[in-house]
Amino acid sequence: MIQPLFFTGVMQEKIWGGTNLRDLFGYDIPSEHTGELWAISAHKNGPATVSQGEYKGQTLTELWDQHPELFGHQPGDVFPLLTKILDAQTALSVQVHPDDAYGLKHEGELGKTECWYVIDAEDQAEIVFGHHAKTKEAFTEMIHAGEWDQLLRYVKVKPGDFFYVPSGTVHAIGGGITILETQQSSDTTYRVYDYDRKDEAGQTRPLHIQQSIDVTTIPHVDPKPMQNVVKQGDTEIKTFVDNEFFKVEEWVVDGETILKASGLYTLVSVLKGEGSIIVDSTSYPLTKGTHFILPHGINEWTLKGHLQIIASTPGENI
Incomplete structure (x- = not known):
C-alpha cells in the first residue's frame, strides 16, 4: 500500500x-x-x-x-x-x-x-x-x-x-x-x-x-495572473499558476472532499487549520505546518476538516 x-x-x-x-x-x-x-x-x-x-x-x-x-x-x-x-x-x-x-x-x-x-x-x-x-x-x-x-x-x-x-x-x-x-x-x-x-x-x-x-529580463514584464477558482465538494480550489515548471493551487477545505491526482505526484503544505487525509482507508492527521508528498500511485484521497493548503505538482520542464 x-x-x-x-x-x-x-x-x-x-x-x-x-x-x-x-x-x-x-x-x-x-x-x-x-x-x-x-x-x-x-x-x-x-x-x-x-x-x-x-x-x-x-x-x-x-x-x-x-x-x-x-x-x-x-x-x-x-x-x-x-x-x-x-x-x-x-x-x-x-x-x-x-x-x-x-x-x-x-x-x-x-x-x-x-x-x-x-x-x-x-x-x-x-x-x-x-x-x-x-x-x-x-x-x-x-x-x-x-x-x-x-x-x-x-x-x-x-x-x-x-x-x-x-x-x-x-x-x-x-x-x-x-x-x-x-x-x-x-x-x-x-x-x-x-x-x-x-x-x-x-x-x-x-x-x-x-x-x-x-x-535580468529587460524591460520587466509582469506575469499575467491566473487564479482560476472552482468548487469541488466542500473544497474551494484556486489555481495560481500552471506551466512547464509547476502547478500551484490553494485548497480551502471546509468539510469533506474527495480529490484526484492531477500530476505525477503532489506536494502538500498545511498553512492553517486541522483535519485529516484519508488514503486507502487509512486516516492521517493534518495540522498547521504539516508538509508531505502524495506519491505516484495515490490517485485519490479524501480531505476532512477545516484546512488551508498550498499544493503543487511538477511541470514537464525537467
Whole structure:
C-alpha cells in the first residue's frame, strides 16, 4: 500500500531571519535569525527527511534516487521542486535568478523560477518586484550609480497575495513578510544590492553584478495572473499558476472532499487549520505546518476538516 510521505524539513539561519517559523507554526528554530524552513527538499544544501512510515529516516534525495516509482519514473537527475517557508524579519537582498540554460552552464544546477504565497505581512509591507529600466544600458548605469530608488519597483503586499517570479525577475521579499515559496530545486541567487549591510563578522555579503546584468529580463514584464477558482465538494480550489515548471493551487477545505491526482505526484503544505487525509482507508492527521508528498500511485484521497493548503505538482520542464 502506497502511503503519504511526511517530512521533517531543514531550518536555515539567515541574516534577515526572525522567529515567525516558531511563533506562527510552532517549529523548533535554531536561533532568533531563522530565515527559512526547507520543508520539502531534495537539494544538497538541505534535504528533508521522511518522518514516519516505511521510509522513515530516509531523505527525499535518497527516495528520488532509489525509488523512482514513487515519482512516476519522472526523468531528471534531481527532484525538480522545493517548498520553503521564509520569514523575512528584515528585507532580503535585491536579487535575480538565472534560467536553466544559464544556471546549468555557469553554476552546474537548474535555474530558479519560483512563486510566493503571502502567509503573513505587516501593514504597509512591500516587496521589490521588477525594475523601471527600459534597456540593458540603462539598467547597468543605474546599478553602477546606485540609483536604487529610481531603478527598483516596489509593490505593497497583504496576506493571501500570490506572486509568480520567473527567472530573470529582479525581486526582494521585504521585512515583516512570511511566505510559502514553491520553486525549482536550485540554490543559485545573484545579489544585485544588499543595502550595504554587514554580518556578525562585520563583512558585507558578495554581490553578483555582472551575472545579474546577464540574466535580468529587460524591460520587466509582469506575469499575467491566473487564479482560476472552482468548487469541488466542500473544497474551494484556486489555481495560481500552471506551466512547464509547476502547478500551484490553494485548497480551502471546509468539510469533506474527495480529490484526484492531477500530476505525477503532489506536494502538500498545511498553512492553517486541522483535519485529516484519508488514503486507502487509512486516516492521517493534518495540522498547521504539516508538509508531505502524495506519491505516484495515490490517485485519490479524501480531505476532512477545516484546512488551508498550498499544493503543487511538477511541470514537464525537467
